[in-house]
Amino acid sequence: MQTDTSSAFPGYDAVALLSGGLDSILAVKLIQEQGLRVKCLHFVTPFFGKPHKRRHWEGLYGIDIESVDISADFVRMLVERPVYGFGKVLNPCVDCKILMMGKAREMMERYGARFIISGEVLGQRPMSQRQDTLNVIRRDADVRDLLLRPLCAKHLEPTRMELEGLVDRERLLDIRGRGRSEQLELARRYGFAEIPTPGGGCKLAEKENASRYWQVLMHSPQPCAREFKLSNIGRQFWSGGRWMAVGRNRMDNTGLLKVCGDDDLVFRVRTFPGPVAVGRQFSGSPWDEVTMADAAAFAASFSPKAVRSGSPVDVRVCRAGDLRLLAEGDEHAPVPGEAVVSVMPARTTGAGWAEPLWVEAREEIRAEARDKRG
Ligand code: SF4
Known part of the structure; x- marks a missing residue:
């Protein structure tokens, strides 16, 4: 041969x-x-x-x-x-x-x-x-x-x-x-x-995943592999062009911290156990304080003990890049530049965070295809 x-x-x-x-x-x-x-x-x-x-x-x-x-x-x-x-x-x-x-x-x-x-x-x-x-x-x-x-x-x-x-x-x-x-x-x-x-x-042939990807294609100024990896993890929520991912378990939490970008915001409830939530900061669109507080209240709503406490809870908010500077095993230590916001846990907030739905994505995909055909 x-x-x-x-x-x-x-x-x-x-x-x-x-x-x-x-x-x-x-x-x-x-x-x-x-x-x-x-x-x-x-x-x-x-x-x-x-x-x-x-x-x-x-x-x-x-x-x-x-x-x-x-x-x-x-x-x-x-x-x-x-x-x-x-x-x-x-x-x-x-x-x-x-x-x-x-x-x-x-x-x-x-x-x-x-x-x-x-x-x-x-x-x-x-x-x-x-x-x-x-x-x-x-x-x-x-x-x-x-x-x-x-x-x-x-x-x-x-x-x-x-x-x-x-x-x-x-x-x-x-x-x-x-x-x-x-x-x-x-x-x-x-x-x-x-x-x-x-x-x-x-996953592109599965409706639930596809509706997640479609949001990225619609809202990210520059969709990249890392964003699609982020959209594969945990529960996904959007409010207009704002995007949050919330871990469902320890594996999700680790995965979110691994694939999010340095400028993304990490939300963690301080005094109660709860998931990691990541707010994607697209380049050129930093989150303002109102959005951050809204997202913190939403993230805290995934901590059952925080919800049951019936009182405002502290949520730590930091850049993922700053969190990464901590030594392994030190993730509970204070993070440089971290903010702590006191919020009432709330699943329904002013931002109206919602999971992407395939029926809506499908209509947008069809409309785009119709426009393309002229
Ligand atoms: S896009 Fe189609 S051909 Fe490509 S991996 Fe997915 S199902 Fe297979």
């Missing part, structure tokens, strides 16, 4: 798009079975990807994986809006596939790979796996002569890899449609100890 010795990691025949869903794994196994070496690329964004599962999958399925963070490019595509639009929720599947395929094409050289494989099945998904869409993805990602779809190859024109004899077309499959029986049968044949779910799990 010829390899490109100028590659960083030569010796691979193909790179594969690996979501971690069953189809993507089966596509890799079919090519490995032909004696070819495959490097799996597991793309990660705030919306999908499980990089922590990499080692587990490698051991379980006998595959070789690299996690690739494409958050910045993905967020840019969302901000500029996907050329081929959103699916049923906020999932830009066609643009997403084009982006991932394009990335895989760029990474081929690094591995000395000569083609790309993906686990798409003709007719399985309404948006991204129709014949015409499969062709659009192949064209726009510029992978016309590079892309092989082993699970449904026999329904498609033979590729360069098959014509040149690099891949044996006879050993590729002709799966079509939404059924799963053929994939499950194949998984059994390969002796998988764990059968993964069909897809890789994408």
Whole structure:
């Protein structure tokens, strides 16, 4: 087998798009079975990807994986809006596939790979796996002569890899449609100890998450990966363009403090146990004292003991960046520049903090699409 010795990691025949869903794994196994070496690329964004599962999958399925963070490019595509639009929720599947395929094409050289494989099945998904869409993805990602779809190859024109004899077309499959029986049968044949779910799990296709992301897209002056990570954690509340995230448990609290920006405000009730709440300060829009006090009262309402006390409680408010200056384990120490506000806990405040609703986001998305069509 010829390899490109100028590659960083030569010796691979193909790179594969690996979501971690069953189809993507089966596509890799079919090519490995032909004696070819495959490097799996597991793309990660705030919306999908499980990089922590990499080692587990490698051991379980006998595959070789690299996690690739494409958050910045993905967020840019969302901000500029996907050329081929959103699916049923906020999932830009066609643009997403084009982006991932394009990335895989760029990474081929690094591995000395000569083609790309993906686990798409003709007719399985309404948006991204129709014949015409499969062709659009192949064209726009510029992978016309590079892309092989082993699970449904026999329904498609033979590729360069098959014509040149690099891949044996006879050993590729002709799966079509939404059924799963053929994939499950194949998984059994390969002796998988764990059968993964069909897809890789994408939060953009889930309404509750999508309504959170839509707020960020609507209100942030410069949406970035960190903001979408913040919107994944805890409970989310908006008041116009103001945004608060409130932890539901210790893990959320830690997560919020980890992903919020240095200029974000952290609210913590002083004398009672309660969650961490983070107020996002978008650049150029610092919160005034009235908003801060309102948010402090709202944050305190998530501390049951503070509410039961029936009296005003102290809420500590500081910049996340200042809190980070404290030594680990010192989080109860006074924070430089911290303010303490005395407020009555209140779930209903003047600001009218509200959780984002999918029905409202959906209407805005539809209106935007109508405007775009003219
Ligand atoms: S479901 Fe999510 S990860 Fe999958 S193609 Fe669509 S946008 Fe991309």
